[in-house]
Amino acid sequence: MKILILNGPNLNLLGQREPETYGRATLGQIEAMIRKKAEQLGVDVDFRQSNHEGDLVTWIQQAQGSYDAIILNAAAYTHTSVAIRDALTAIKVLAIEVHLSNIHSREPFRSSSMIAPACKGQISGFGPTSYLLALEAALSLLDKKTGPV
Numbered sequence: 001m002k003i004l005i006l007n008g009p010n011l012n013l014l015g016q017r018e019p020e021t022y023g024r025a026t027l028g029q030i031e032a033m034i035r036k037k038a039e040q041l042g043v044d045v046d047f048r049q050s051n052h053e054g055d056l057v058t059w060i061q062q063a064q065g066s067y068d069a070i071i072l073n074a075a076a077y078t079h080t081s082v083a084i085r086d087a088l089t090a091i092k093v094l095a096i097e098v099h100l101s102n103i104h105s106r107e108p109f110r111s112s113s114m115i116a117p118a119c120k121g122q123i124s125g126f127g128p129t130s131y132l133l134a135l136e137a138a139l140s141l142l143d144k145k146t147g148p149v
Contacts, residue, residue, distance in 0.1 A: 001042070003138055004067040005034060005131070006056055007049035008075035014100075030128045037132055041139060053077055053084065060087040060095075069094040069138040071131065078103070078113050088118035094141055098134045099124035 007027060010017060015026035025033075031047045038045040046067070050056055056074065063070055070093055077084055078097070088095050097115055102125030104111045116122050120141060123130045 001139070001142065002044045002046070002067045003038070003069045003071060003135065004059065004063050005031075005045055005047045005071045006059055007047075007073050008053075008056060008077045009051040011073060011075055012049055012051070025128050030131060033128060034131050034135065037135060041135075043135070043139065045135075053081055056081075057083050057087045060084065060093075061091065063093045064091040067093055068142050069096065071096050071098055071134045071138060072115070072119070073098045073100070073131075074115055078115055081114055085115045085118045088115060094138060095119045096134045096138055097122040097124075098130045100127050100130055101125060 011027050014030070015024055027049060034045060034047065048059060050059075056072075056077065060070065060072075070088075072084075072088075072095055074081060074084055074097070078099070095118060097113065097119040099122070103113070104124070113122065121137065123133045123137065126133060
């Protein structure tokens with residue numbers, strides 16, 4: 001089982017950017033936590049980050065046939081990117097939207113997700129644990145689809 005974990009703009013600044021909202025964990029620390037859990041579960045993960053919308057679109061398009069699921073924290077592109085939404089709907093790969101903060105309890109513009117309709121579900125507000133919950137959700141959904149992991 002292979003899962004692609006994509007991270008959007010400014011997530012490379014985690015740990016220093018608005019720690020009262022996003023916490024003190026760096027993206028590297030979150031990646032290490034995910035890799036440790038994935039190894040325990042026997043899952044391969046590919047963890048990527050870009051500040052460029054086109055990179056995210058390309059990686060999503062390339063996921064078809066290479067990955068069983070995508071866990072996506074599109075960051076600010078969550079609220080604006082028709083391109084990312086279209087890429088997700090163009091492929092047949094399970095996608096789960098994830099956010100560190102609870103986007104529904106923040107500024108009104110953040111509660112609207114352009115990509116949510118293209119994803120199986122959304123997990124937000126649990127800090128780095130949101131990624132672990134998304135990993136477990138993906139595996140559970142794939143298990144139901146393909147049989148025992």
